Amino acid sequence: MGTDEAAQAFGDFLQSQRRLANISQRQLARASGVSDSYLSQVERGLYRPSAEVLKALAHAFEIPVSTMFTQSGLMDEAPEAEASPGIEAAIRHDTQLNAEQKAALLSVYRAFLNGPRGEPHTPLD
Amino acid sequence: MGTDEAAQAFGDFLQSQRRLANISQRQLARASGVSDSYLSQVERGLYRPSAEVLKALAHAFEIPVSTMFTQSGLMDEAPEAEASPGIEAAIRHDTQLNAEQKAALLSVYRAFLNGPRGEPHTPLD
């Protein structure tokens, strides 16, 4: 389906930003490295730009990339979603442990969950 | 442009995350709504997934979307400086482990953090 309503919403957002910056589609095209014809299609809601184009546009507008992503509906994640992420997710997302340490911790954790019987654990290659 | 080095880097990151989660490509495919054949190609660095796929994968892994974007090289700015979820808190609030098991996990975790030499055993690399 060509006409996506999310694409239309982002198109409006892009057009408003461009008009606020007081530049034409071609000027924005040169500033961002995207073709002007594509910008026209995006503003009219025909297409949803990829993440790379969003990044380029954000740089051209000098606004944070995360704002672009949020406006394009790509980052609709709740900022403060769940309170208890779970041990597995917490370990995996940790920034202080390296991959081996994470694997070891997960292995121990899973062994606890599986009961006293030692299960054939995964080959951590 | 078949061999894109950024695609390869993200492929490695994706594969490591999948192995940490201990799931197969097809399981990840069902959890994220992406086809398993495509996941295989992404892990091997053949393609660079779009932002929508990144979002779906982040949800499947229960890690923030911004982490996915950063790892895929799409967000080279604004680290957003989020506080780590906290493995300790996750372990303490877990409902499936008993006190002994929690203590053991915490002890292993703290050993990893405090040890100047993080790995006295299990060479693995």
Next chain:
DNA sequence: ACGCAATGCGTGGCAGACTAAGCATTGTTG
């Protein structure tokens, strides 16, 4: 031995992101 399910990977093809070139309109200048 025989299935049979699960895993990773290859192939063909469709849909969509993206571009180059051109059209139509509106100035703005001589």
Next chain:
DNA sequence: CAACAATGCTTAGTCTGCCACGCATTGCGT
């Protein structure tokens, strides 16, 4: 008026993200 430039838009085409399907291998159960 002619001539030029700038704007937004359309069209035709290329490239690639992505999937449905199938193949080869491994492992488990009978």
